[in-house]
Amino acid sequence: MKKMIQLLMLLTLVFALSACGTSGANGSGDDTLTIAWYPNESGADMADAREEIGKVFEETTGKKVEHKTTTDYIIAIEALANGSADVAFMGAQGYIEANTKNNKVQSIVVPSGPSGTLDDAKYNSWLAVNNGEQDKYKDGSEFKIDNIADKKFSFVSNSSTSGFKVPSTNIVSYFSKMDKYKDLKAEDLLEGGKFFSEVLFGGSHQGSAVNLLSGKADAAAFCDTCVANYVELADGEENTAGAVYKVKDDAAEPFNTVKGKEFSIISTTPVLNAPFAVNTETVNEEDVKKIKEALVSDEVMNNDKIFVPKDSGKPGLFFKTDKERFVEVEDSWFDPIRELSK
Secondary structure, three states, X not given: OHHHHXXXXXXXXXXXXXXXXXXXXXXXXXXXXXXXXXXXXXXXXXXXXXXXXXXXXXXXXXXXXXXXXXXXXXXXXXXXXXXXXXXXXXXXXXXXXXXXXXXXXXXXXXXXXXXXXXXXXXXXXXXEEEOOOHHHHEEOOXXXXXXXXXXXXXXXXXXXXXXXXXXXXXXXXXXXXXXHHOOOOHHHHOOOOOOOOEEEEOOOHHHHXXXXXOOOOOEEEEEHHHHOOOEEEEEOOOOOOOOEXXXXXXXXXXXXXXXXXXXXXXXXXXEEOOOEEEEOOOOOHHHHHHHHHHHOOHHHHOOOOOEEEHXXXXXXXXXXXXXXXXXXXXXXXXXXXXXXXX
């Protein structure tokens, strides 16, 4: 019996190591491509959009696509880095972390801006408060973030670009000019009692927004694109301080618990768009080339299940307002985000 237990333990270890991926083979086998998705894109309401992207990969490579949805940023980042996923759609910070763990992880494309180029390939990191509370964060007619100190605050994940890296950098830069906070560091924002009274992590941008709207947090960081399927502009100008957004009456989970609730933006910062990244140890050079060429094609650009017309009211991963499409991107494009950690 003891030998049998030892044998089972050994087999378990072998299977666990095998799951981590091997050089030169796809993460789920030579005939399969596994795409990892962040929690933001893992919801049931995004299933059709994920499948449509999967079809592009399947038709291009002739391989079956498996979707690896996740509940934590780290799961997707580690999966791509260790080869148990072949491709991932991830924020700039997550990509940088995966690339640092394994330099065979390389970015291939990002969604462009309205111009169809990299010039405006940006989205927005928001700091938001519940509607009705925004005047507490104003100095005259100007919005200021002074009063977020000592409040209950929600981030997304410490691996999130727009849900932690960018807002934490901005907060430290702003407050460290004051004598009281001259020694403030980003690490001080990770737990309550150092700068905020309490710190929450939503696990996704949607989760962080719901932390705010449900009253768990006084203020929160999340991005515009990840909540676009669930909210609509109620007052003001989009992506500007003072704009008010309302949760749609038909909002899917997790916003179904806060339908009709409103929040106001008190700060907005442009952020580099998120890439599709590939583990070039598990995806061969020919397939990487095919995938890249397919994604930047006019056919994908004109696929309204991938680039959903913004005024259609339909949920999607990417939205079309003008000439949006996927464009090729090199690793060095993300250096401005790398600089935030120096």
